[in-house]
Amino acid sequence: MSAAHTAIGTSHLVEAESSKRDSAARSLPPQTLLEWLRMMVLIREFEVRTMQAYQDRKIGGFCHVYIGQEAVAVGCTAAVEHEDPIVTAYRDHGHALARGMDPKYCMAEMFGRIGGCAKGKGGSMHMFDRDNNLFGGHGIVGAQTPLGAGLAFGTKYIDEVINGGRSQRVTLCFLGDGALNQGALHEAMNLAGLLNLPVIFVVENNGYSMGTSIHRGTTMADEITSKAIGYGMMSAQIDGMDVMNVYDGMKEVVDEARATSRPAFVDIRTYRFKGHSMSDPRKYRTREEEEVYEDDGPIAKAREYLYDQKLLDEDGFKAMSKEVRGQVRESIKWADASPPPDVAEELYKDVYVERWGPYNGTSEPEMLGEPGGNGEG
Numbered sequence: 304m305s306a307a308h309t310a311i312g313t314s315h316l317v318e319a320e321s322s323k324r325d326s327a328a329r330s331l332p333p334q335t336l337l338e339w340l341r342m343m344v345l346i347r348e349f350e351v352r353t354m355q356a357y358q359d360r361k362i363g364g365f366c367h368v369y370i371g372q373e374a375v376a377v378g379c380t381a382a383v384e385h386e387d388p389i390v391t392a393y394r395d396h397g398h399a400l401a402r403g404m405d406p407k408y409c410m411a412e413m414f415g416r417i418g419g420c421a422k423g424k425g426g427s428m429h430m431f432d433r434d435n436n437l438f439g440g441h442g443i444v445g446a447q448t449p450l451g452a453g454l455a456f457g458t459k460y461i462d463e464v465i466n467g468g469r470s471q472r473v474t475l476c477f478l479g480d481g482a483l484n485q486g487a488l489h490e491a492m493n494l495a496g497l498l499n500l501p502v503i504f505v506v507e508n509n510g511y512s513m514g515t516s517i518h519r520g521t522t523m524a525d526e527i528t529s530k531a532i533g534y535g536m537m538s539a540q541i542d543g544m545d546v547m548n549v550y551d552g553m554k555e556v557v558d559e560a561r562a563t564s565r566p567a568f569v570d571i572r573t574y575r576f577k578g579h580s581m582s583d584p585r586k587y588r589t590r591e592e593e594e595v596y597e598d599d600g601p602i603a604k605a606r607e608y609l610y611d612q613k614l615l616d617e618d619g620f621k622a623m624s625k626e627v628r629g630q631v632r633e634s635i636k637w638a639d640a641s642p643p644p645d646v647a648e649e650l651y652k653d654v655y656v657e658r659w660g661p662y663n664g665t666s667e668p669e670m671l672g673e674p675g676g677n678g679e680g
């Protein structure tokens with residue numbers, strides 16, 4: 304038994320299902336699979352440069368990279384439609400890029416610059432992109448889970464009550480295994496089950512919350528999908544190191560959630576190759592354990608498949624990587640060239656919705672709309 308398995312449990316990684324059944328991913332156009340690989344390479348390169356920029360002190364505050372987990376964001380976003388809302392925790396750069404955010408807005412956000420997606424006021428943990436239906440980036444563990452239920456309530460209400468049709472959207476609410484024991488998640492799951500909300504709670508189960516292995520902190524650690532039973536929702540367990548497998552597993556769950564307008568809970572087994580954050584010496588796990596996962600990472604796996612199918616060769620992969628490196632270099636140039644926000648100008652902007660008017664910091668905010676509407680009290 305390997306060190307990896309002793310440390311985080313024999314069933315941390317589940318066997319890939321894609322080889323055992325008809326794979327929806329394998330029947331997609333080759334261009335789609337190449338785009339998934341390119342996106343994973345982009346996320347990886349972006350994160351490598353993020354780590355360097357952090358060490359160069361261009362990025363301050365907390366910063367958590369997504370290296371190793373790329374197949375989860377890429378496979379999951381591919382399994383939903385662009386109009387379907389997404390919300391996630393603080394390890395959010397991969398979701399932002401996979402959702403279509405230009406890397407330059409993501410990088411500038413981390414640099415704390417006005418050219419960032421939140422004008423540099425949010426930083427690494429708060430990637431928002433309304434045009435791409437990404438609703439954050441949230442730093443409080445589990446805080447995004449009631450928001451996920453709320454987003455699903457919102458789309459369902461608009462589709463069914465306001466437009467008199469049927470619920471069409473599915474919300475993806477990502478969370479780490481560390482959020483499994485937060486009260487907020489269980490309240491959100493209860494409401495989702497009770498109100499038939501089309502939200503999928505996607506656990507990016509990388510086996511650790513900071514330095515605590517899932518076996519030390521969570522009941523039923525090998526079978527967390529059992530938690531879905533109590534809330535009457537369907538569940539699935541997916542190998543998250545294989546992008547095609549993530550797509551296949553998620554597509555089934557998404558289709559079912561959309562058709563029935565019901566919630567779901569998914570345990571996606573993955574691994575973060577780096578530390579929890581930039582200041583983590585990783586003393587709670589061994590180098591051998593890390594190597595077990597690194598040797599069979601999501602990028603290598605997808606690339607080998609494409610090589611085998613003769614859809615890509617080494618030169619093609621080199622050209623793809625070169626193009627990605629150029630794109631990430633451009634994002635750093637953009638972030639470097641972008642000025643920091645003018646504090647006096649920006650501090651109270653984007654705090655209140657428009658009808659309350661700008662808050663000038665000394666008086667009650669001026670109310671622009673009619674009294675008695677939303678926001679009173």
Ligand SMILES: Cc1ncc(C[n+]2csc(CCOP(=O)(O)OP(=O)(O)O)c2C)c(N)n1
Nearest residue numbers: 394442443444479480481482509511512513
């Ligand atoms: C409510 C709350 N408690 C504690 C923290 C400190 N904290 C930040 S990240 C983290 C671990 C979360 O791990 P997990 O959800 O597994 O996500 P991962 O880092 O593995 O992606 C903790 C405890 C926090 N941000 N919020």
Ligand SMILES: [Mg+2]
Nearest residue numbers: 479480511512
């Ligand atoms: Mg975790």
